[in-house]
Amino acid sequence: MLSFIAKINSQAQSCSCGHHHAQITLDGTIASGAIRLVPGYIGAKGLNTVCVVADRNTDQAAGEELRHLLQKANFQVQQCLLPENKHGDVVADECAVVQLLLSVTNETELLLAVGSGTIHDIVRFVCAKTGKPFLSIPTAASVDGFTSAGAPLMINQVKQTVKAISPLAIFADLDILEQSPRDMTAAGFGDMLGKWTSLADWRFSKAMANEPFCPLAFRLTEESLLMCIQHVDEIASGSKEGLRILMEALIKSGLSMLLVGHSRPASGGEHHLSHMWEMEHLRAGRPQRLHGAKVGVAAVIISSLYRTLAHIERREPFSDYLKLPEPTQLARWLKTVGGPSTPEELGIERKNMVQTLKAAPDLRPRMTGLRYIRDHHPRLLAEVVQDMTTQPQIEVNHGCVAVKKEKEQGGL
Numbered sequence: 001m002l003s004f005i006a007k008i009n010s011q012a013q014s015c016s017c018g019h020h021h022a023q024i025t026l027d028g029t030i031a032s033g034a035i036r037l038v039p040g041y042i043g044a045k046g047l048n049t050v051c052v053v054a055d056r057n058t059d060q061a062a063g064e065e066l067r068h069l070l071q072k073a074n075f076q077v078q079q080c081l082l083p084e085n086k087h088g089d090v091v092a093d094e095c096a097v098v099q100l101l102l103s104v105t106n107e108t109e110l111l112l113a114v115g116s117g118t119i120h121d122i123v124r125f126v127c128a129k130t131g132k133p134f135l136s137i138p139t140a141a142s143v144d145g146f147t148s149a150g151a152p153l154m155i156n157q158v159k160q161t162v163k164a165i166s167p168l169a170i171f172a173d174l175d176i177l178e179q180s181p182r183d184m185t186a187a188g189f190g191d192m193l194g195k196w197t198s199l200a201d202w203r204f205s206k207a208m209a210n211e212p213f214c215p216l217a218f219r220l221t222e223e224s225l226l227m228c229i230q231h232v233d234e235i236a237s238g239s240k241e242g243l244r245i246l247m248e249a250l251i252k253s254g255l256s257m258l259l260v261g262h263s264r265p266a267s268g269g270e271h272h273l274s275h276m277w278e279m280e281h282l283r284a285g286r287p288q289r290l291h292g293a294k295v296g297v298a299a300v301i302i303s304s305l306y307r308t309l310a311h312i313e314r315r316e317p318f319s320d321y322l323k324l325p326e327p328t329q330l331a332r333w334l335k336t337v338g339g340p341s342t343p344e345e346l347g348i349e350r351k352n353m354v355q356t357l358k359a360a361p362d363l364r365p366r367m368t369g370l371r372y373i374r375d376h377h378p379r380l381l382a383e384v385v386q387d388m389t390t391q392p393q394i395e396v397n398h399g400c401v402a403v404k405k406e407k408e409q410g411g412l
Contacts, residue, residue, distance in 0.1 A: 001028055001170075005255070008220070012259060017214040024258050026147055028136070028169035030247050032240065035066055035137065035173040038112070039073040042135075045168075047109045051078040053100060053123050055090045058115035061139040062176050066114060078108060082119065087287035092121040093154040100126045108132060113167070116184065117143035117291055124164040125151040136170040140180035141188040141247045143292055144224075144266055146170055147254035152275070157282050159275040159363065166258055170251065177243045183290065186339030188246050189235055190296025192253065193333060194270040195225040196324050197302040201268030201368040207317035209367035212260070220256040221265040224249040229333065236337045269305075269370035272360040273298040277348055280356070289346050296334045297346055300327045305357075305384050306369045309377065322369055353385045 005024050012021035029037065042050060050070060054063035059081060070077045080103035082090045090096060100122055104111070111134040113123035120136060120143075127134045128151075136146045145152075151164040177185075199222060206213035227249045228235060234242035256265040263271075274294035281288055306322040313319070331341035340346055343353065358381065361371035373380050 001026070001030065001251075008216075008255060008259065011216055015214060015216045017212075017216070019212050019214060019260065021214075021216075021259050022261060024255060026166065026169065026255070026258075028167075028171050030170075030172040030174065030244055030251070032174045034171040035062060035176065036069060038066060038135065038137070038171055039069050039075065041169060041171075042070075042075065042110060043073065045110075049076040049078065049107045050110045050112060051080055051104060051108045052112045052114060053080045053082065053103075053119060054114040055082045055084065055119060058119065058139045061114075061179065062137055062173070063114045066112065066137060076107070078103065078105070080104075082122065089288045090118050090122075091154055091282070091288065092118050092125075092152065094156075096122045097126060097153070101130070104130055104132065110134065112137055114139060116140050117145050120146055120148075120167075121151040121153060121164075124148070124166070125153060125162065128164040133165075133168050136167040138170070138172050138247070139176055140184035141172075141177050141243050141250060142180070142184040142191070142290060143188060144191050144250040144253040146172075147251055148257055148263075149261070150257075150263060154279070154282060157279060159279055161263065161364075172247050172251075174240045174243055174247075177247065178238065178240055182238060182338045183293070185235065185238060185243065185246065186334070186337045187290035187292030187296075188250055189228060189232070189292070189337045190290075190294075190299075190334060190339050191292035192225055192228045192246070192249055193330060194268075194274075194292075194295040194299040195221050195253065195266060196330070197270045197299050197306065197369075198264075198266050198268035199225070200306060200321050200324060201366075201370075202264050203321040204317055204369050204372075205264070205367040207321065208372065211264070211367060212262075214260050214265075217256040217260045217265045220259070221253050224252040224256075227252075232333055232336050264366070268302075268366075269360065269368040270295055270298040270302045272363045272368070272370065273302065273357065275363055276356045276360045277346065280352075281347075286347065293340055294346060296330075296339055297341060297343060297348075300330045300334070300341055301343075301357075301384075301388065302370060303327045303330055304388065305373055305380065308380060308384055309369060309373055312377065312380070350385060350388070354381050357381045357385070
């Protein structure tokens with residue numbers, strides 16, 4: 001990892017985009033047994049009192065073992081188990097933030113985020129406010145935000161991304177990742193699949209609104225995406241090699257965001273739609289679905305919208321930047337890894353989809369293809385949503401993806 005980051009930093013020095021590139025200082029490793037390296041790393045930093053932050057599930061997956069390793073090495077170990085809501089979900093909201101703030105003491109020198117995206121967002125925000133560093137200990141390859149310096153938080157039931165800090169190091173233990181639920185691996189793949197539309201949006205925003213653009217960060221994200229597509233069967237198998245490939249891609253995508261200091265390389269219209277669904281679920285008091293699962297499904301919908309827009313406009317930048325894989329192909333990839341590919345599989349009804357698509361661009365002050373459609377071709381939203389209801393279902397049989405045609409009666 002260190003050699004790869006050194007290469008990125010070197011390329012950043014000669015990048016011609018004209019924007020400031022922060023030097024990336026992330027340390028760590030992706031390997032079997034990586035968790036056993038944590039005590040030695042902390043000791044080398046001269047630290048002694050640490051707080052292990054987890055939830056009920058991630059504590060069983062890695063927290064207990066990590067505390068044992070640290071106590072055996074004579075560290076002072078504190079613990080914070082983040083609270084769950086009535087559905088058993090941990091939400092990165094005011095309640096979780098306060099819970100962690102109450103657990104951190106003046107003596108705490110370092111926090112360890114043991115879990116996936118939500119736990120990391122809570123920890124990175126609290127660390128930014130308290131001036132304490134943290135380490136990333138992923139328990140699933142489920143999201144590209146492990147190394148992020150931004151924390152998407154739910155504040156008063158509205159999704160807001162606030163500036164935070166990135167970890168000192170990430171220790172991704174393949175033995176732990178291999179034991180994670182399949183739907184979390186599928187979510188990680190879904191988060192990566194969303195780069196098809198986020199990268200299209202980034203180039204589109206540069207052409208239409210002259211927003212900042214960096215070819216180096218673009219290439220890093222694109223390489224991460226293609227790596228996942230090329231190895232989709234290995235990722236679907238849940239093998240150590242497949243998980244290593246996926247985790248490397250997720251970290252690489254995260255590094256592209258660190259490089260430019262914002263989330264544009266990895267977040268576009270598909271993330272805005274995903275955040276809208278998350279807020280709707282919370283307001284309705286419904287269980288949450290994994291971030292990457294929502295992003296993957298949103299990418300299928302956004303791809304359909306952008307392909308249609310490119311066909312209507314038939315000019316630059318639409319014809320160049322909004323050419324994306326067919327929605328059915330994106331759905332096939334999602335199904336291959338065992339993830340959802342339709343809103344219904346997420347428990348999302350299509351009756352309010354058009355209004356959700358109209359509101360999503362207002363979550364961030366960014367130009368996206370979705371914002372352009374909302375402002376210039378609003379009828380297209382309803383047309384594409386209607387067309388989605390007539391598409392064939394996608395299913396997987398014995399590891400092979402096939403299209404299941406609609407029956408004469410019924411449909412989706």
